[in-house]
Amino acid sequence: MSLLKYCPQCAAALADLEIAGRRRRACPDRACGYVHWDNPLPVVAALIEYDGQVLLARNAAWPEDMFALITGFLERDETPEDGIRREIREETNLEVSGLTLLGVYEFMRKNELIIAYHARCEGEIVLSDELVDYRLIAPHRLRPWRAGTGHAVAEWMRQRGLPFDYVDSPRLPAAEG
Structure with a gap:
């Protein structure tokens, strides 16, 4: 449930009301009629294939051993394909030479x-300030995690006939590099 407390239209305290068969934060003033639908946000993700390996990156806010796919929010008037190309360029400096939809996953x-793609990329890897490290992993060494973008990793491996076991989180062992 959303943490929104006050109506952005009339400033009344929001209440948990039954609307369209679900509990939602809404303005109790029927004249106002505001409902916070709290719909999921669309996020794009990329499993980047670079020189035959998969690029996993570490966000500055994550633990030192946590690496995952490149992700980002869509911007207004941007297609998912354009959004992931932009995110890849902004976060890694790489250019996409091929893009294929892997699937759509809940988080x-x-x-x-999450709208996830397999992106074949080229260029020189230069990380944005948002990212502090990356690893290039041989495809057979990938270990998909049980949530969000981990399912896209599993799908990519499944499409290539690579065996895999799920792990609990996107953490790499120290010797993984």
């Missing part, structure tokens, strides 16, 4: 809907 913990 309920963050109220997101």
